[in-house]
Amino acid sequence: MVRRVSSTRAFARLAPHVVPALDRSVHRLSGGKYLVSGLMLPGVMLTATGARSGLPRRVPLACMPESGGTWVLIGSNFGRDGHPAWTANLLAHPDARIDWKGERVEVTARLLTGDEREAAWTAALRFWPPYATYQSRVTREIRLFRLAGRRP
Incomplete structure (x- = not known):
């Protein structure tokens, strides 16, 4: 049912305004251990440098953890x-940080291309089938990034 609801246009209109705000609050109150969206998918709190502003930008995101410690x-x-x-x-500043299950991890992001x-x-x-619905709604190719840990 969650997958079906998350594929609707109504969810696409409402979720970007509600889910991140809830995630930020729960993340702060839990000491960085939890995100509301984590009830559906694993998630991280990404802190990246703004492409234009140069300021730190924090955003809660669903992620797909991979074996070997990448996301x-x-x-x-x-x-x-x-x-x-x-x-x-x-793209502008690939060195970033994530909060993953209560731990801060310094990462480098790489845009995935080709094979x-x-x-x-x-x-x-396979991990989250609604991504196919999201892709079908837009003409752009959805960007995928692999995050790998790095020494600070």
Whole structure:
């Protein structure tokens, strides 16, 4: 049922205004351990440098954890037009930080392309099938990033 609801246009209109605000509050109150959206999908709190402002920008995001200690972030923007701002931030400033299950991890983001992107996209669709609906609504190719830990 959650997958069906998250694929609707109504969810795409409402969720971007409600879910991040709830996630930020719960994240702060739980000392960085929890996100409301984590009830549906694993999630991270991404802190990246703003592409234009140069200021730290924090955004809660669903993620696809991978074996080996990497994470894939999917720039679906809930199936709305336009790439989400955090993807431009990572393109401009790939060194970032995530809060993952109460731990802060310094990461470097890399935009996935070609065969590597196709493999990650296939895995993402198995992981959360509504991503296919999001992609069908937009003409842009949804950006995927792989985050790998780094020493600060």
